[in-house]
Amino acid sequence: MTVIFPITGYIFVGLFGLLIGSFLNVVVHRVPRRESIIRPASHCPHCGHVLRAWENIPVLSWLLLRGRCHDCGSPIAWRYPALELLTGLFSVVVAWQWAIHHAMSLRWSLLPALLFTWILLALTMIDLETQLLPDRITKPGMLIGLLINASALLWSGLALTTAWNALLGIVLGYGSLWLLATAYLKMTGKHGMGGGDLKLLGLVGAWLGWQAVFLTLFIAAVSGGLVAVALLLGGKGRDYAIPFGPYLALGGWLMLLWPHEIVQGYLHLLGG
Numbered sequence: 492m493t494v495i496f497p498i499t500g501y502i503f504v505g506l507f508g509l510l511i512g513s514f515l516n517v518v519v520h521r522v523p524r525r526e527s528i529i530r531p532a533s534h535c536p537h538c539g540h541v542l543r544a545w546e547n548i549p550v551l552s553w554l555l556l557r558g559r560c561h562d563c564g565s566p567i568a569w570r571y572p573a574l575e576l577l578t579g580l581f582s583v584v585v586a587w588q589w590a591i592h593h594a595m596s597l598r599w600s601l602l603p604a605l606l607f608t609w610i611l612l613a614l615t616m617i618d619l620e621t622q623l624l625p626d627r628i629t630k631p632g633m634l635i636g637l638l639i640n641a642s643a644l645l646w647s648g649l650a651l652t653t654a655w656n657a658l659l660g661i662v663l664g665y666g667s668l669w670l671l672a673t674a675y676l677k678m679t680g681k682h683g684m685g686g687g688d689l690k691l692l693g694l695v696g697a698w699l700g701w702q703a704v705f706l707t708l709f710i711a712a713v714s715g716g717l718v719a720v721a722l723l724l725g726g727k728g729r730d731y732a733i734p735f736g737p738y739l740a741l742g743g744w745l746m747l748l749w750p751h752e753i754v755q756g757y758l759h760l761l762g763g
């Protein structure tokens with residue numbers, strides 16, 4: 492069955508993405524603090540007042556409240572509306588690319604593509620704020636990716652790759668960074684990468700298959716290297732620990748959306 496992806500589809504995906512972004516804000520705030528993401532209800536971290544429905548609308552509430560808590564006036568970080576907007580925007584980009592890649596028809600595999608995007612967004616924000624990639628997200632994230640792709644053994648509608656590719660992806664993703672990190676430790680006596688980075692590349696392998704692992708790492712190394720050089724030239728960045736997670740997430744997301752274009756581009760690069 493072919494269903495043309497309509498403009499109302501994009502609007503729906505965008506609005507749904509805003510709501511997911513609102514939930515991701517809760518995840519980003521609470522998971523590193525080891526708090527439940529379900530209870531208690533959303534509240535101001537300063538005065539504890541529970542948000543009323545109109546104070547909990549993505550982006551709009553932040554604008555209406557002019558970035559301050561209604562009760563105590565404490566500032567609400569711009570990260571909140573920013574993550575909501577980003578999640579909405581990225582969700583629309585995924586739907587748009589999915590429609591193009593699949594001849595403008597609606598596919599069930601859009602759902603795991605969106606879920607993968609949201610997990611990467613949450614991990615990126617947490618890593619930027621805390622320099623950590625929590626096991627509470629990376630481990631179940633890896634398992635969910637593997638299960639979704641294993642569902643292809645019964646029905647291929649949801650899967651992004653095969654079960655075997657996913658399993659090899661975990662081994663290759665985790666294993667390759669483990670080798671790099673171990674070699675780095677042996678040579679310098681310093682820890683170059685956190686265990687979270689290993690699990691994040693394993694997670695990308697679980698969702699996209701082993702074929703995506705190398706170029707995800709390549710994109711992460713190049714983009715991370717460029718930013719590090721820019722920071723050094725700007726006089727910043729020395730002795731400043733730059734988390735690697737956001738670059739791995741970027742690489743994984745680009746490999747989700749443009750795998751063929753990136754492989755072609757890389758081969759072109761090799762060929763001079």
Ligand SMILES: [Zn+2]
Binds near residue numbers: 535538
């Ligand atoms: Zn307050």
